[in-house]
Amino acid sequence: MTGYVSEIWRLRYFWTALVRNDLRSRYRRSIIGIGWSLLHPIAMTVVLCAVLCPLFRQPVREYAPFLLSGLTLWGFVMAVVTQGCHCFFQGESYIRQHPAPLAIYPLRTTLGAGFHFLLGLAIAIVFVWIVNGMGNVPALLSLIPTLLLLFLVGWSLAVCMGVANVVFQDSQHLIDVVMQILFYVTPILYKTDRLADRPRLAWFVNLNPFAVLLELVRQPLLYGELPSLRAASLGALTGVLAVAAAALALKHFEKRMIFYL
C-alpha cells in the first residue's frame, strides 16, 4: 500500500506533465484561452438565473452564487465520471509499455477536472465577496479539508469508472443515465428547504452523497457558516467508502487490466 503510493509519488513528474499538457491542448488555438472554462459556468448561471429566479422567487444576489457553486461542483463530478471512463484507454499505450501504478491515469483525469473546479469556485468566492462582503474567514478555511475530500472522492470515482468501463464496455452509457437522474435528485438547482412539505423525498435527497458534498461547499461559501457535524461526518464517510471501493477495484484489477485492454 505505502509502496504503491510512493511509486505514484515517484512518477509525479510524469502525471503532472500530462495534466499540464491536457490543460494546454484544451485551450490551444483560442484567444481567451483559460477564459473558456470560466465562461461556461458563468453563462449557465446567467441563463438559469434569468429563468429560475422568477420561478423560484429567489433574489439574484443569493441565487446566483448558489447556482454557480452547484454547477461547478457538478461539472467536476461529471468530468471525473465521464472522462474517468476513458482514462485507461487514454493511457493504454503507456500501460502496454511500462509497468506503472494504474492509479496515475485516473489521477490525471481528476487533476484536470479539479483545476476547472477550482477556477469556478474562485469565481463564486469573488462573487460572494463583491455582493455580500468578505465572508467568515474560519468558515471559508473549512473549504480546505473539503477540497481534499473532493479530490479523493473524485479520484476514486475516476478509478471505479475507469475499471468498470474497461471490463464492461457499456458502463459509460449506463452511467450517463445514472448521472442524469442524479442531477435532478441532487439539490443543484433547488434548495432542499423547498422540499419541506415532502419529507420522504427530502430524506432521500439528503442521503445523496453529492448533496452532502454540496452542503460542505455551500455552507461556508454562501452563508459563512461551518458545515454541520452531520454533513462533515457523512462527507468523511463518503470519502472512506469511495477510497475503499477504488482500492478494492485496483487490488482486483491492477495486474489483470492488461488482459482487458
Place this chain on the structure above:
Amino acid sequence: MSLIQLNDVGLRFRVRRFGRISLKEYLLQGVFRRSKQSTFEVQALENIDLTIAEGDRLGIIGHNGAGKSTLLKLLAGIYPPTAGRRQVHGRISALFDIALGFEQEASGWDNIMYRGYLQGETPRSIRAKMQPIADFSELGDFLNMPVRYYSAGMMVRLAFSIATAIEPEILIIDEVLSAGDMAFQSKARERMQTLMSSARAVIVVSHDLHSLELLCDQVLWLDHGKVRLTGPTKEVIAAYKQQVEEGSQRRAA
C-alpha cells in the same frame, strides 16, 4: 546471482470471441444461465523455466505467434504470470512497441520529457539528456511541431532516441533493430551495441538470426508457448534453421 528467474511460468489469456463483453450481456447470461461459450482460452506460455544471470546475452527465436513478445512483456512486468513465479532483482528497461505512446497534441520536445519522466527521470536529470536525444533523432525543427504531424518513420526515430537514452541494468529488446530508414538503421544498430555492452544483462527477440549470432551467447527457441530448445547460440540456431528448412521442403513436396 540471478537477475531474473522464472519458475514453471505459464500465461493463459482469455480471449473474447466478440470483443469485450457488456454488462447487459453479463447480467443476461447470469440470469438465464445459458452456457453460451463467449470466451475461449489461449495458452500463450507454458512451463517456462528461465534464469538470467549477470552478463547474460539471451536471444529468443521462434515462429510468429510462438509467444516471443509475450514472454518479453512478462519478463518486463507488463503481463503477470498466471502460473508459476517470476522474480526480478534489478531495474528493467524495455524497448518494444516503441512508436506507441505519444501525446499527439504535444510537441516532440514535450514528448521527450513525458517519456523521460515515465522512465523515472526528474526535471533536473532530463534537462541534460534532452539535447543529446534531439541530436540523435536528427529531427531538428520538427521537434517543435505536435507529434500528430509526424510521419511513421519520424515517430520511430523519436521513440528510439528517447528509449535508448538510458543506462540500462537489464535490457529487454523486441526487434527494434529494424527502425527507421537506412541511415538511421545503422546508427540505431551502433546505439544498440553500446547499450547492450553496458547493460548487466540483455534479452532480445529477433528474426535476424545473423545479428543474434553476433550479439548473444545463449538462445532460447520458443515453439507454441513452450521452450523447444535452449543452449549455446550456434547449436540452437542450427537446429532452428534445420527445422525451418524441413518445413519448407515438406511444403514443396
